[in-house]
Amino acid sequence: MQRKRECIVLIDDDRDFLEMNRRLLEEKGYSVSCFDDSDEAMRAMHCIKPDLVVTDLMMAGLDSGFKLSQKIKQDPMLGDVPVIIVTAASSLQGFSFNPHSQGEFESLNADAYFDKPVSTHIFLKRVRELIDKKGEAGRER
Template sequence: MKHKILLVDDDVDLINLYQPVLQNAGFQVDVAFNAEEGLKKFQEFKPEAMLVDLAMEHFDSGFVLCQKVKNTQEGRNIPVIIMTAAGHETGIRFSTQTEEEKNWIKADDYLDKPISAQDLLQYVTEKLFKNK
């Protein structure tokens, strides 16, 4: 049984980059191009993990999607990873080091953009699905 990953990003090229690489590595990948579509796909596709871009329709679309997913019964324990370049743009660095931060942000981890497809694959296999 292939692990299911939902990839949410508004940049079609990044989807084009990440999706085949993850698929070639044996994952089942569905994609969404904005937060609204992301939530729908989450309900239909029932992923085991979500990789979500932060700034899509709005600058915080990724957070909003993450909150919505985490507030559902099925989504509570699904790892949601936020991908963002906001740290470089605003000088604000997100972190999920402490329980408080994790509780407030709700996301399980952050990936600093830009991320190469190779690095993303490495992250997914070695961290996200290490024990699965």
């Protein structure tokens, strides 16, 4: 039986990152939708119902990625979609982007963080893990 292609939404205001990550993920067989605007992405996600979201952190605002992530987590339809935040700024406003504790991690509304450019191998592994975890949780329900 052929498995349905998992869908990933990419959000970044830098077209090169969209392109680069799209290529990486499509190569692995994912279906990828790209957006350069978080509001537009939010609207589209209600139709796409993605299996995973990868968003840039600093877009229109310094913390657009966090806000988007929060919106997704609070959305009744998208609440279980894992979110990966990628950023070119490794530290910002006294905020470490490599959260040390699980508590710190959870308070940031995202499931994983990656510095740009993502280290391909680890990034793809994490994407797989998060999608699988979501799938299991879905089946259990």
